[in-house]
Amino acid sequence: MTVFIIRRLMQSILVILVMTVLVFAGVYAIGNPVEILISQDATEAERAAAIARLGLDRSLPEQYLAFLGNLVRGDLGTSFVFGEPALQLVLQRFPATMELAICAMILAIFMGVPLGLYAGLKPESIAGRTIMTGSIFGFSLPNFWQGLMLIMLFAVILQWLPAGGRGERGEFLGIESSFFSWDGISHLILPAINLALFKTSLVIRLTRASVRETINLDYVKFARAKGLRPRRVIGLHVLKNIMIPLVTIIGLEFGSVIAFAVVTETVFAWPGMGKLIIDSIFQLDRPVIVAYLIVIVCLFITINLIVDILYAILDPRVRLSDQKA
Amino acid sequence: MWKSLSAATLAAGMVLGTVAHAEDITIAVASEVTAMDPHYHNTGNNNQIVGLIYDRLLHQDSNQQLGPGLAVEWGPIADDVWEFQLREGVTFHDGSAFTAEDVVFSYERVPNVPNSPSSFATYTAGIAEIIVVDDHTIQFRTNGPYPLLPIDLSTIQIISSENPEATTEEFNAGPASIGTGPYRFVSYTPGESIVLEANPDYWGGAPQFDTVTYRPISSDAARVAALLAGDVDVISGVPTSDIETLEGNEDIVLSQGVSNRVIYLHIDSRRVYSPFVTDNDGNQIFNPFQDVRVRRAISMAIDRETIVEEVMEGIAIPAGQVLPEGFFGVSDNIEVPEYDPEGARELLAEAGYPDGFRLTIHGPNDRYINDEQIAQAIAQMLTRVGIQTEVETMPRSVYFGRATGDENGSEFSLMLVGWGSGTGEASSPLRALLHTRDDDTGLGRTNRGRYSSAAFDATLQLALNTVDDDLRQELLARATEIAMREIGLIPTHFQVNTWATRAGLRYLPRTDEYTRPTNVVIE
Numbered sequence: 001m002t003v004f005i006i007r008r009l010m011q012s013i014l015v016i017l018v019m020t021v022l023v024f025a026g027v028y029a030i031g032n033p034v035e036i037l038i039s040q041d042a043t044e045a046e047r048a049a050a051i052a053r054l055g056l057d058r059s060l061p062e063q064y065l066a067f068l069g070n071l072v073r074g075d076l077g078t079s080f081v082f083g084e085p086a087l088q089l090v091l092q093r094f095p096a097t098m099e100l101a102i103c104a105m106i107l108a109i110f111m112g113v114p115l116g117l118y119a120g121l122k123p124e125s126i127a128g129r130t131i132m133t134g135s136i137f138g139f140s141l142p143n144f145w146q147g148l149m150l151i152m153l154f155a156v157i158l159q160w161l162p163a164g165g166r167g168e169r170g171e172f173l174g175i176e177s178s179f180f181s182w183d184g185i186s187h188l189i190l191p192a193i194n195l196a197l198f199k200t201s202l203v204i205r206l207t208r209a210s211v212r213e214t215i216n217l218d219y220v221k222f223a224r225a226k227g228l229r230p231r232r233v234i235g236l237h238v239l240k241n242i243m244i245p246l247v248t249i250i251g252l253e254f255g256s257v258i259a260f261a262v263v264t265e266t267v268f269a270w271p272g273m274g275k276l277i278i279d280s281i282f283q284l285d286r287p288v289i290v291a292y293l294i295v296i297v298c299l300f301i302t303i304n305l306i307v308d309i310l311y312a313i314l315d316p317r318v319r320l321s322d323q324k325a
Numbered sequence: 326m327w328k329s330l331s332a333a334t335l336a337a338g339m340v341l342g343t344v345a346h347a348e349d350i351t352i353a354v355a356s357e358v359t360a361m362d363p364h365y366h367n368t369g370n371n372n373q374i375v376g377l378i379y380d381r382l383l384h385q386d387s388n389q390q391l392g393p394g395l396a397v398e399w400g401p402i403a404d405d406v407w408e409f410q411l412r413e414g415v416t417f418h419d420g421s422a423f424t425a426e427d428v429v430f431s432y433e434r435v436p437n438v439p440n441s442p443s444s445f446a447t448y449t450a451g452i453a454e455i456i457v458v459d460d461h462t463i464q465f466r467t468n469g470p471y472p473l474l475p476i477d478l479s480t481i482q483i484i485s486s487e488n489p490e491a492t493t494e495e496f497n498a499g500p501a502s503i504g505t506g507p508y509r510f511v512s513y514t515p516g517e518s519i520v521l522e523a524n525p526d527y528w529g530g531a532p533q534f535d536t537v538t539y540r541p542i543s544s545d546a547a548r549v550a551a552l553l554a555g556d557v558d559v560i561s562g563v564p565t566s567d568i569e570t571l572e573g574n575e576d577i578v579l580s581q582g583v584s585n586r587v588i589y590l591h592i593d594s595r596r597v598y599s600p601f602v603t604d605n606d607g608n609q610i611f612n613p614f615q616d617v618r619v620r621r622a623i624s625m626a627i628d629r630e631t632i633v634e635e636v637m638e639g640i641a642i643p644a645g646q647v648l649p650e651g652f653f654g655v656s657d658n659i660e661v662p663e664y665d666p667e668g669a670r671e672l673l674a675e676a677g678y679p680d681g682f683r684l685t686i687h688g689p690n691d692r693y694i695n696d697e698q699i700a701q702a703i704a705q706m707l708t709r710v711g712i713q714t715e716v717e718t719m720p721r722s723v724y725f726g727r728a729t730g731d732e733n734g735s736e737f738s739l740m741l742v743g744w745g746s747g748t749g750e751a752s753s754p755l756r757a758l759l760h761t762r763d764d765d766t767g768l769g770r771t772n773r774g775r776y777s778s779a780a781f782d783a784t785l786q787l788a789l790n791t792v793d794d795d796l797r798q799e800l801l802a803r804a805t806e807i808a809m810r811e812i813g814l815i816p817t818h819f820q821v822n823t824w825a826t827r828a829g830l831r832y833l834p835r836t837d838e839y840t841r842p843t844n845v846v847i848e
Contacts, residue, residue, distance in 0.1 A: 031726035037442035039367035040757065041747060043767030046446055053440065081359050081366075082515075083440035083493050093516060148546055155554035163554035164547055165540055166517055269542040269551070271516035279357065279543070282691070284722050 005305065012301045016294055020071075023290050024064050032056065033080050033284035054080050067290075076294065077287030081280070086291035090273060094295070096166055097272035099178050100264070101257040103192035108199035109250065115200075116207025121234070123212065131204060138201030147194045147267035154190060162187050164269040191268040195261055199253050206249055210242035243314050251307035259296045349536045350830075350842050353548050353557040357541040359442075361513050362496035363482035363504075364435050367443045369745075372480070373839035374519060374539055378418075379482035379504030382409060382428065383475050387835045387844060388651070389585060389749025391475055395423065395483055395505065401792055404470050405453075411461040415528050417485045418509045424460040430486035438493065447767075448477035472792045476748045507532040507843060516541065537842045552577065552825055559832060561840040563823040565638045565694060571825055578826045582834020583642055583649050583819050586745040587754065588693055590686075590703070590815040591728075592620055593738045595775040601685040601738035605713065613678060614738070614774075620812035622672040623739075626710040627703055628664040633818055636698045640823060644816035646805050647744070647754040652836075654751025654788075654801030659809055669710045681711030687728065688741035690718040694820055700741050703817070728773055735773045742773065743820065749836065751801040755785055759804075759813045776813035 034050050042050075051057050055066065070077060076087040119128040155163035167187035170180025178184030214220060215238060223233045262274035269275075273292060280288040356370045363375040384394040398410040415423040432455060436446035451471045456464040467474060484491075484504060491501035502510035507529065508521035519539040525531045540557060542548040545564040549571070551557045563571065563579065571577050592614045593599045599612040613619045629643035642649060645661035673681060684707065688700035697718045704714040718724075727736040746753040761777040762769035781804055788800035808814070824832040824840065833844040 031723050033722075034442070035726040035729055036722055037366070039443040039445075039447065039747075040744065040771060041367075041447050041753070042443060042770070043447060043450070044764040044770055045767070046444065047770075050442060050444075054442070078440060080442055083360060083365065083442070084497075089515070148550065151547065151550045151554065155556070156550055159554065163551040163556045164542065165551075165556065266544050267547050269540065269544070269547055271514070275516055275543070282720065282722055 004308075008301065008305060012297070015301075016297055019293055019297055020067070020290055021064070023293060024060065024067070024286070027284055027286045027289060028060050028063075030284060033286070036283055037080065076291040079280075079285055079288050081283050081285045081288075086285075086287035087295075089276065089288055090291045090295050093271060093273045093276050095177070096270060097258055097261060097265070097274065099188060100191055100195060100261055100270060100272060101254065103188055104195035104199060104257055104261075105250065105254050107192055107196035108203050108253075111196070112200045112203025113207050113246070116204040117211055117234070117239075119204065120208040120211025120215070123208070132208070135201035135204045138197045138204075141197070143194065143198065143263045144267060146197065147191075147264060150190050150194055151267070161190050164191075164267070166271055191264050191270050194268070195257060195264045199257065202249065202253065203246070206246060207242060210245055211238060214238050214241050240314070244311065247310050247314065248307055251303050251310075255296075255300045255303045258299060348534050348847065349538070350534045350559065350845060351538040351540060351557040352559045352840055352842065353540050353542045353551055353561075354840055355541070355543055355545075355548065355562045357516060357543075358513075358519065358539075360493050360497055361499075361502050361510065361519070362438065362493040363484060364431075364438045364445055365441050365493050365496075367445050367447075367480075369838055373837075373841055375482055375504075376506070376839070377508040377521060377537070377841060377843070378502060378506045378510055379484060380415075380506050381479050381481060381483065382411075383479040385479050385749060385837065387582075387833055389746075389836050391479055394479070395428075399475060402464070404792065405467045407465045407467065407471075407474055408458075409463050409465070411463060412528060413461050415505050416526065417487075417505050418503045418524060419485070419487070421485060421487055423483070423485075423505055425457045425463045426460075427483055427486045428463055429455050429457060430489065431481060431483045434484070435481060440493070445481055448480050451477070470790045470792055472789070472794075472797055473748065473752065476750065480747065508537055511536070532843065533847065534842050534845075549825070552827065555827065558830055559824065559826045559840065559842075559845060561822070561824050561838075563825045565640050565823070568638065568640060568823060576828050578828055578831050579823060580826070580832045580834055581640065581821050581823045583836065584745065584822050584838050585648065585652070585747075585749060585836045586693075586743050586820040586838070587644050587647050587649075587816050588641075588696075588699065588741065588743045588818050588820060589644070589647070589758075590623070590817065591735070591740050591742055591758070591772075591774040592623070592776075592812070592815065593735060593774055594620060594813075595777065596734055599738040600736060601687075603683045605680060605683055607683065610682060612738075613676065613682060616676045617811055618672045618676040619678065620815070622669040622676070622710065623707065623712070624662050624812055624815045625665045625672070626669040626706050626712075627662075627815065627817060628706055629661060629817055630664065631706075632699060632702055636695055636702050637818065637821075640694075640821045641818040642821060644818050646809055646816060647758070647814075648746055648751050649819045652746070652750060654755075654798050654805070656802035656805045656809075658802075658806060666706075666710050673711060678711075681713060683713045683715075684739060685715045685717055685737075686739045686741065687724070687737040688716070688718045689721045689724040692721045692724070693741075693743045696741060699817065703741070729771070730773070734775055737773075740773060744771070745838065747837070751805060752785070752789060755801065755804055755808070756789065759808045760785055774814060776808070776811070778807060778811055778813065781807040781811070781813070 038050055079086050079089055115131050119131040122128045151163045154161045167183035168181045169176045172180040178188050220237055223237050262278050265272045265274035277292045358371045358374055359366045363379050381394045382396040383391045386392055395412050396409040397412050402408045432449050435449050451467050452465050453468050454466040488501055495501035497513055499510055507524055507527045509524050511520040511522050513519050521537040523532045523535050548560045549567050552560045594614045596612055604610045633641045633643050643661045645659045648655050686700055686704050688696050690697040700716050700718055704716045707714040728740050730736045744754045756768050757771045760769040761782050762772045784804040788797050791797040822838055826832050831846045831848055
């Protein structure tokens with residue numbers, strides 16, 4: 001297990017290095033952020049001064065080496081736009097995105113698994129068919145449009161929920177979060193649903209397919225023949241076995257919900273990392289883009305690690321140290 | 326030429342329709358501020374908000390006309406010395422008194438803000454020396470005649486000298502955000518909100534709203550939805566496509582006002598070869614835009630009325646020069662060029678292009694109202710007179726760098742751009758866009774087409790050194806006439822901005838495009 005984790009960490013460092021090279025070269029190729037940042041009235045001398053201040057007068061390899069030097073000391077650079085440490089900017093917005101992602105994943109799991117299970121056990125029933133048709137909608141509706149429709153219906157027409165933004169934070173056990181105040185929760189509901197719909201559909205379809213596959217296997221038939229109650233057959237034998245693909249997907253999807261909540265965060269003006277990264281890309285704020293991607297890569301690596309460890313717990317046949325990664 | 330205004334006119338001008346109302350207001354704007362430090366980044370987004378916490382020596386009103394701010398009287402006492410009388414009895418939000426020391430401190434801080442992506446140093450660069458005569462009298466010695474000094478000083482916020490080491494972080498966190506303005510800093514949560522509260526001791530009278538909350542909502546549709554849902558009271562940047570629906574909604578009040586922003590085409594008119602011009606078979610040809618007849622033909626081929634009516638849905642004003650009428654330095658003798666495709670074809674034939682040529686027009690697709698559609702419309706109009714025109718648009722992060730290009734000029738041949746006159750008068754676009762490019766003086770820095778005319782340069786230079794207002798206005802108008810006659814650039818329209826408020830409120834439009842609670846009227 002230790003060997004496995006160490007090898008994973010080495011790979012991760014390599015991934016981060018390759019990623020930073022790509023981002024550096026990519027942003028460099030797009031253009032010069034000073035053109036967007038600087039006031040239209042500025043003189044040529046001021047423009048040159050701004051370029052020098054941001055370190056953009058040096059060659060690309062020089063800039064990259066300087067970045068690596070700082071990285072070793074844990075400094076990811078200072079935002080071109082905000083003038084604050086890039087990592088701090090990203091982490092400042094991390095809690096907002098996490099709230100949204102956790103809420104969306106919980107919704108997806110608690111709606112998706114039971115519905116998928118039902119559709120898998122009773123595939124020919126009207127309810128089962130309806131669930132499957134509904135999941136196609138969840139897949140195919142464009143996120144942006146779907147978000148606006150939710151706002152139109154629940155915020156503009158019914159006026160039940162706010163149209164966007166993050167609400168007040170409550171405090172509980174020293175942790176500040178939207179979960180602990182009604183205003184905070186009311187602001188969370190719509191964006192979380194918007195983010196969850198696609199994932200719910202995915203979980204439904206995956207659960208259904210796994211259930212259909214498992215239900216005909218010998219050990220399930222045997223359990224039934226033994227006279228076990230259906231509740232125990234499904235709850236223990238079926239559910240535990242379909243958990244392996246589900247955990248993989250949920251793990252990966254959790255990462256992608258955090259990293260790519262961009263559309264939802266934009267539509268609902270949610271002050272998370274997704275909105276920061278989009279603004280930073282528009283303004284070519286390279287330090288923030290790099291810091292964000294490093295955070296996301298680390299996050300994916302951690303999630304994958306947890307998923308692998310969960311495998312071992314769920315499936316006794318898996319031994320992590322044996323895997324050639 | 327001393328200016329002075331009675332206290333009554335002043336109060337009326339500053340705080341519009343002050344009513345004793347205890348109200349809160351939430352304003353949604355399209356872009357986030359980058360810092361609460363008033364000297365950190367010179368952008369309209371930041372200025373519209375920090376300008377509520379701080380005052381300037383002189384204030385620009387809704388039409389960018391200068392009026393007294395922290396200075397009550399001002400004027401030149403010699404060709405290169407200006408004297409300002411400061412307002413007495415003004416206190417900062419922390420209770421300390423405002424004196425000339427604060428002005429000196431603010432101007433000295435401006436060029437030295439660490440990490441500033443775009444400083445205000447342009448506006449203090451012309452000051453050679455600041456002389457404090459007494460606590461409420463200050464003189465500026467300038468490098469030569471400097472008629473724009475009052476305007477330039479109206480862009481710089483005056484901060485307190487009590488905290489000389491204040492960093493940008495301390496302004497963002499709050500402790501350093503201490504001004505003399507109508508609202509006080511309460512909180513700044515990046516990406517989420519900025520909250521301000523009324524300063525009851527404001528020298529211009531207590532403001533009408535108790536608290537003001539700014540929220541950045543970048544998506545147009547989401548901003549409109551937030552207003553419809555009642556989450557916010559005022560929004561800026563209403564998309565033209567939503568205006569018709571909102572007009573029919575009696576819970577919403579729309580207000581529109583022309584901005585100081587002209588949308589225009591820059592034409593690559595100096596180089597021998599232009600990168601995106603070829604003959605009809607795709608072979609390189611000499612740059613046809615060197616010939617003023619070809620430039621004029623392009624201007625004549627553009628149907629400005631159609632652009633305004635169809636593309637902008639009526640929400641714009643056709644343009645024949647760089648600022649709309651009513652602004653300082655605008656010429657009364659310039660008409661909006663008439664749409665004349667026949668005449669354009671004849672001019673092209675006369676210039677030696679009876680069969681036209683091939684061209685690509687470039688434009689941004691996320692910067693100005695309907696920018697991409699405008700570029701497409703123009704391309705169709707040019708194709709109709711025989712210039713086979715293709716369109717290429719790109720995000721602003723890529724576009725502006727390429728449009729500016731390097732010392733060899735722009736990467737483009739014909740490009741769609743806009744210019745908002747921060748000074749509210751004609752010298753801003755004239756010196757940046759049309760003067761021969763000169764890196765030493767900064768003149769013509771944004772002259773992407775490299776238009777160059779000795780007559781124009783001389784007239785503008787004369788204007789820039791003329792302190793007398795009437796004469797300067799006349800000279801600026803003359804300079805504009807020269808550049809428009811020689812088609813130094815092709816203006817298409819002036820942008821009109823639209824604000825929407827909930828019923829019961831009305832927004833008084835500003836030409837500088839700012840969205841401020843001081844322009845909201847309670848009805």
